[in-house]
Amino acid sequence: MVLLGVVSLFADVTYEGARSINGPYLALLGASATTVGFVAGLGELIGYSLRLVAGYISDKMGRYWPITLFGYSLNLLAVPALALAGRWEIAVLLMIAERMGKAIRTPARDAMLSHATKEIGRGKGFGLHEALDQIGAVLGPLAVAGVIYFKEGYRTGYVILLVPALMAISVLITARWLYPQPRDLEVAQTELETKGFPRKFWLYLIAVALIAAGYADFPLIAYHLKKVSVVSDAWIPVFYAIAMGVDAIAALFFGYLFDRIGISTLVIASLCSMLFAPLVFWGNFSVVLIGMGLWGMGMGAQESIMRAAIAEMVPITRRGAGYGIFNAGYGVCWFLGSALMGFFYDFSLMALVTFSVVVQLTSVPLLLLVKRSSSKDKKEAVV
Template sequence: MNNTESKNLKRGAFYFIILLGLVSLLADVTYEGARSVTGPYLGLLGASSAVVGFAAGFGEMLGYAFRLVSGYWADRTHRYWLLTIVGYALNLLAIPLLAFVGNWQVAVLLLILERLGKGLRTPARDVMLSQATKQVGRGFGFGLHEAMDQIGAVAGPVFVSIVLARNLGYRDAFLFLGIPAILAMILVVTGRFLYPRPQEFEPAYKGIETKGYSKAFWIYLGAVALIGAGYIDYPLIGYHLQQNGILQPQFIALLYSLAMGVDALSALVFGAWFDRAGVSVVGVSALIAALFSPFAFLLHVWWGPVIGMVLWGIGMGAQESVMRAALAEMIPTERRGVAYGFFNTVYGLAWFAGSFVMGIIYGFSPTLMVIVSVTLELLAALLIFVNRHSLEHGHGV
């Protein structure tokens, strides 16, 4: 490949990452806007704190578990675009339908459907994205995508807060969120025709066939599980803020928007750092995550949750960019769909168990919940740092 061809390939990969980022931006306007108020909305429909924690955790768990199946389909069929498009359709359809529910049970079912759609499309989308990042840098590519993703995650809650401030209510907000959902679908279908074969950005490795995954891969998944279990989801945070009268509903949505903005900046910084420092950056993100819950739950003044959610956003942005980038470095492209499926299934199971248990513990003692969260994040950081050499120099297969 000559210099001109190499430059064209890198340019095409960069534009492809931008396109996927725009799709994610619009999708996040939709479902992150909704997510910023699902906790309070479920509470108004009569759900308890345990139900809120269960809805958030079980939806995440089911969506992540389904990624193992969809990742297998992606590896076997290479129908990356089909899985991505169908998944986005399911992912986005559920949100405007929340406007029509009359009880928390139906709302929970729709939230689970939304997570299932995301579970269907994510491994195929991530494989295509990882192939493009080969040309521009793993951390930079995933960080750029995550940053664009979070622009939408900021805009969505801001939009919802504006709707609530104008006294239009939660149901009106869910209806209006159907607009970016339609735009996202138009873009993702357009991408299918502009870049029909994104695997050309990173040709499959034709070396010796291997079976199973290495010890380094499973150690990494163990650390990911601890991070997921310890990370308290925002619906429970929003529930806490509403039930204790710390913030008004519109400010709860804005606080989530602040966290997403910090998430976007963090993804860019930590993504670029990953390309220089490697997997230890994942451990640093876990240390930062350990700091947020004491501020968010133990200080009943407005600035406590603000500081807590800034730390929450830093940790989330770092993790969502570098955790996927690290996996792409460990696993060859032709086996990456199943690997991302394993990664997301483990993360989802841990997220479900953590969110559900955290919701239960919160009902008895918010302080104890904070202690559990901090402990799990510190254990994850320790596991990463102790095994840094094998994670960076071992092979995932």
């Protein structure tokens, strides 16, 4: 589990460093706000939809490592290649390739994590993984910010990210050598055969998809900050780094809380983080900074306890498929929400902010239904 966390640390230095400047970079190459929002969402749509197939294949083949290695290689090596993009269309293709690589490796990696975190607690395990993940997400944007501060340009920023990309792949190969059979880390329990996933899984998927739809992707936020000159270009990746730092702390806290109170943790996180939109899109320097903190807190919850909850709902033999379906639904709604918010941005910030807050708030009643269903299942199991 720790080795996969270290892999994620170096991987996040790479692609989160790139993500912190993708919006301004596309703007520099001539893309519009609608294009940035559409591209950000399209990348997530393709990436998350592909996870459905990747999860199914990983379960059928049982070859988690080869799938994970291929996905990470595509995911990470597409980032430094952005330095060679002379047109926004080429940059878009590389950004989508990066998302595709992440899609291919995520279900298999999450399935391996679910086995490795059985003993210490799902929330703690996924929370620790996300915390290591976000240490990289802080270091990457800061490194890129340094490059931009010394006026070396966006292309140099992408080039230096080749180093952590190669380090991540090296650690991943080491982990593969040390732990060739991840399923051996979790003892399979006898489970009743079912024709599909339980009802609470689908309710949970809808709730999380609503949260995704209302969550503005950072490229659109960065585009806004550059367009209205709330902060300088060098400060944009710093704001992202701060959000990722909050993300790491939130992942540990919410992971710990999840092991004690379950789905209620996500309700608490959602009610707090949905306030990011008015702060980020309407605020000055200080207000935007607070908004980015809330945005990072929500991301910490999404990337840790959202995944941990799936392991409690899905049979061990169908983890890859469960994570694939979950991520595909999440990604479709992320795309639709991102594209719509990019469209809203071009004519009405009020519409953008209202959409973001209302859609996320709608997820809360569904999460409470999931909580009730989980409590009922536990009582029946005891009886």
